């Protein structure tokens with residue numbers, strides 16, 4: 001079925017719909033990973049976003065039900081140059097089309113994803129609509145204007161607290177839309193993990209008497225979460241705190257720093273980052289549209305992006321706080337950054 005991606009600035013890309021045939025509106029972003037589409041689809045940080053992959057053939061190893069970062073796909077729509085109809089892999093349980101159909105997510109193929117990516121890089125991330133058939137300009141603008149992602153964290157956080165058993169250190173993990181592999185990485189280190197809903201009060205966190213408070217990744221703009229920022233302020237100095245991505249941004253805001261929106265974000269598994277403490281460069285997995293702009297007082301920068309120089313990590317030895325903007329848990333991407341989970345636990 002013919003379908004169009006219509007961007008906020010009026011640019012239209014025509015292709016064919018696959019997956020679940022229902023119109024979608026969201027923020028259009030690109031991911032430069034060559035592989036890892038299952039992990040991208042199910043990463044809750046993509047809530048509210050239509051993701052386009054720059055790699056031209058997606059779906060060739062199919063979909064299994066093991067490599068998921070949450071129970072279901074979280075993207076609003078998925079755009080590819082070509083999706084593979086006949087995957088070949090011993091773990092494949094279905095193809096991408098069936099997976100998207102089952103989960104009510106629209107796909108769009110035969111799009112010149114390189115041209116689309118160039119538009120987003122030149123003009124910046126913008127909202128867009130995947131429309132089935134024609135849609136007039138007014139209707140598009142109407143849909144785009146009414147789109148909001150401020151409640152994203154509420155939609156993806158755990159509804160209730162739950163525990164993952166372990167005999168080692170106790171991690172109280174605030175779930176803003178946590179990726180499963182973060183939990184797996186703590187599990188591999190024998191941790192007991194208590195996963196708590198995003199709006200859990202600081203007293204309840206402290207009553208657990210954890211060894212580490214951990215702030216997860218998650219969707220949306222960190223500045224849309226003032227109540228959570230206040231809750232984090234009440235935890236600072238009382239327990240060691242670690243954070244990844246949204247967790248890192250919220251920590252920066254709670255400590256008096258600021259964040260800003262990047263022109264087109266960092267999304268992919270091939271982003272070079274320099275660890276300034278080790279004087280080494282690592283290739284990292286990333287998915288962020290916001291970044292820490294002004295550092296909080298008393299925090300030092302530990303990691304920087306070698307693509308554009310933005311802050312990728314920060315630490316306070318005195319307050320036992322350490323957080324990174326990128327994804328040391330990988331999934332998808334290189335696993336060489338998982339040493340940071342030991343650093344979180346060393347806090």
Ligand SMILES: NC(=O)CC[C@H](N)C(=O)O
Nearest residue numbers: 217218220245246289290
């Ligand atoms: N992966 C994340 O936690 C993303 C954080 C935030 N939503 C951003 O886009 O910057």
